[in-house]
Amino acid sequence: MINKELLRMVVGFRRFRERFFAEENSVYTRLASSGQSPKTLMIACSDSRVDPAILFSTSPGDIFVVRNVANLVPPFESSIGFHGVSAAIEFAVVNLQVENIVVLGHRQCGGIRSLFQPENIKAGGFVAQWMTIADEAKKAVLATAKTQDVDTLCRECERASIVISLKNLRSFPFIETAIRDRNLQLLGVYFDLEDGHLSAYDNASDSFQDIQVT
Structure with a gap:
């Protein structure tokens, strides 16, 4: 028997079909025949509250999205392994020839909070290992912190980790090219x-400046 949550998604899929497949020359008809050509790679968090397509009101085919815990970019590695995020970045830059890469961070990020409250995640687990990418951001925040308030530290680290990811992106040779x-x-x-x-992060002032949308 189908559960209520899955049923809700099926109903949502029906609305999706009615919106995008009802017309003969629908969006997906065009995307299926011509392929995808997004201009932007969006690296976002897996947090269910921060869906880039909803946040920026994009249409199918507009953005190529990579989502992971805390929207982190690992530094380039040449070692053999399963580098899922790096593979997606390579595909977007080399194959799709995107024009922009956006690292999208957000408030109340659980991954960033785990850096300050490690008891909230499994010790020695996948999340703990993954979050070591942001250790540099945590150290930078603590070095200049004027408070020990966890919420304030997390807010600062959420922003600082975006800067670390931007730096890590530049470690990929094909991105520099x-x-x-x-x-x-x-x-x-x-x-x-x-x-x-x-x-948005402003490199000249090394700070985040509000984007005016009205």
């Missing part, structure tokens, strides 16, 4: 889901 040869743009954006504000 794309920046040099075709002006690939790297952007850091922070969504405060508590007040609905959006800000």
Whole structure:
């Protein structure tokens, strides 16, 4: 017997079909025949409250999305292994030739909070290991912190980790090549889901500036 949550998703899929497959020359008809050509790679968090397609009101085919815990980018590694995030980044840059890479961070990130409250995750587990990518951001925040309030530290680290991910993106040789040869743009954006504000990282001032949307 189908459970209520799955039934709700099936009903949602029916509405999706009615919206995108009802017309003869639908969006998906065009995407299926011509393939995808998104201009932007979005690296976002897996948090269910921060869906880039909903947040930016995009249409199918507009953005190529990679989602993981805390929207982190690992540094480039040449070792053999299962590098899922790196593989997606490579595909977007090398194969799809995206023009922009956006690292989208957000308020109330559980992954970032685990850096300050490690008891909330499995010791020695996958999340704990993954979050070591953001250790540099945590250390930077603690080095300049004027408070021990966890919420404040998390907010600062959520932003700082975006900067670390932008730095890690530049460690990929094919990204440096794309920046040099075709002006690939790297952007850091922070969504405060508590007040609905959006800000962007400004490299010149090393700070996040509010994006005016009205």
